[in-house]
Amino acid sequence: MNEHRPRIAVHKFASCDGCQLALLNAGEAFLELTRLADIVHFAEAGWYEPAAAVDIAFVEGSISTPEDVERIRAVRASARHLVTIGACATAGGLQALRNGLTQSADWLAAVYASPEYVRSLPDSQPVAAHVAVDVELWGCPVTTEQVLAATGDLLRDIAPAILAEPVCVQCKQRGLACVLVSRGEPCLGPVTRGGCGALCPAVGRACYGCFGPAGLPNTAALARRFEDLGLRREDIARRFLFITPAAQPFRDASRRYQDPERE
């Protein structure tokens, strides 16, 4: 362990706050973390010192406003290790569905009473689009096990092992029957990074791709299989856009099935 007490910050950008719960819901392990390190900034838990220099800065949320760009640069400058937690910070999140859409100005006017106060970047972007990221933790949300394993490694200056095995690995370890094979469900498990413990297949549902693309995501072959299952082209296009629509392999897969005239 380092001579000085390690310092940790948890920053939030455009997100639902759900990934921060991986820490807040960790129970005794969270108390253990406060024994091993000083949590100097974690607004949702009550600590507020956003400019503090830290050993580990966890970042939740995507970069979606000009202020976010300035803030993430400051976070980077003050952190020894920057760790993105979750689909938003790592891949732009669900809100990246708006990326590349020309109608989004009309939508603002339709949704907000005073759209002139909304200042957004054209795209919702991952943190890595703006600053160097040391560790990316995928998931929507990330799990306590994932965050604590990475934290423990970083406290000891070890590069965390980030697995990119597909959901199918955990699905088969749990003894579940493949929902794609046995029910014809359009499951994204074969192209999605594991980490959730095959949550959806365990209740008979198709994977939504919450943990982003697996190591070698053959989305083209899976999309062809979805065609065989009878999915319409537009449903295949949407299927890949559920949680991490800006992740390149999923975005490319979706584009191949989008009707060019609707863009």
Next chain:
Amino acid sequence: MSVPVYLPRPQLQQLFDVLIGYGYRIIGPVARDGAISYDEIVSASALPWGIRVRQEAGVCRLQTASDERGFAWANGPQAIKPLVFAPLEPLWRMSRRGANFEVEAVKAEERPTAVLGVRACDLAALALQDRHFLGGAHVDAHYAARREGLLLVAVNCTHPAPTCFCASTGDGPQAASGFDLALTELDDGYTVSAGSQVGEGLLSHLALLPATPSQLAGVQQALHHAAAVQTRKLPGSNLHDVLLARLDHPRWQEVAERCLACGNCTAVCPTCFCHAETEQATLDAGSSTHRREWDSCFGERHGYIHGKQLRPATLQRYRQWLTHKLATWHEQYGRSGCVGCGRCIAWCPTGIDITEEAAALCAPQP
């Protein structure tokens, strides 16, 4: 093997009662989640009565029939493998003790387990796993502990799926050895023979009848039919030389374009034994659990060695799997690693067919 005797279907529960009386937990087939699954059961009523399984490349559907049969299907995604080669288990725990550390072995569960409804292909696969985990100088203690307590009740396969090709690998459809009891299902009951002393002992507790000549003829006919209807086959029993001579065949790229690299084939394969070992440390690194879990040559970590990915592309991973299974396995264990169960065909989400790929790769070249 003992002389076959006959167990009328209403008396099948006796077998359950005897096994439970001896302290066994019974793992048997049930229809669950659209497939045949091997779960803990205590009653013959839990068996998949009247269930048929339509299995094709990448497709499995349960169907119902109007008869009383409970074993009129080929197999499910798993059978014995998870019971002996655990999908995920702790092997040992380490704890800091001052400047030193202590290691404590984690003992494997040793509950006596009877598996009912084991197929010939599963027994052939178990024999291969036994050689891997129990053969040689270093016996795997966890596998050994679970294997020792295993009682195997085979049920010969009378309803192979179109994905099956055990006849071509010589591993089925009739169980030849490695079981304690072997049953063959007929319209109203089962012929039974013992394959071990334990099996003989069990027979003495059952209300058996002598098997009639017509029942025995029915068994022969059913097993002959089960072999004859199989249409898939491998292009030879030893593909070692031909496959290793074709490592640059264009077919590898073709199959890689269809392959999801998801590892389902390796997970359902009853002979695949690869595993990864991972460390799960507490936050303060005061202690750590060393775990073993199923791994797959299609995954990211299998070919990753300190800073280098040896098999970065799906082509290399599929080629690794197939050439190990059908070629270099001969060097390791004196036979192919394929027992013809067809699980990798049925449970491949894109329906890649090992027999079709092997045939394409091994076809005579101009």
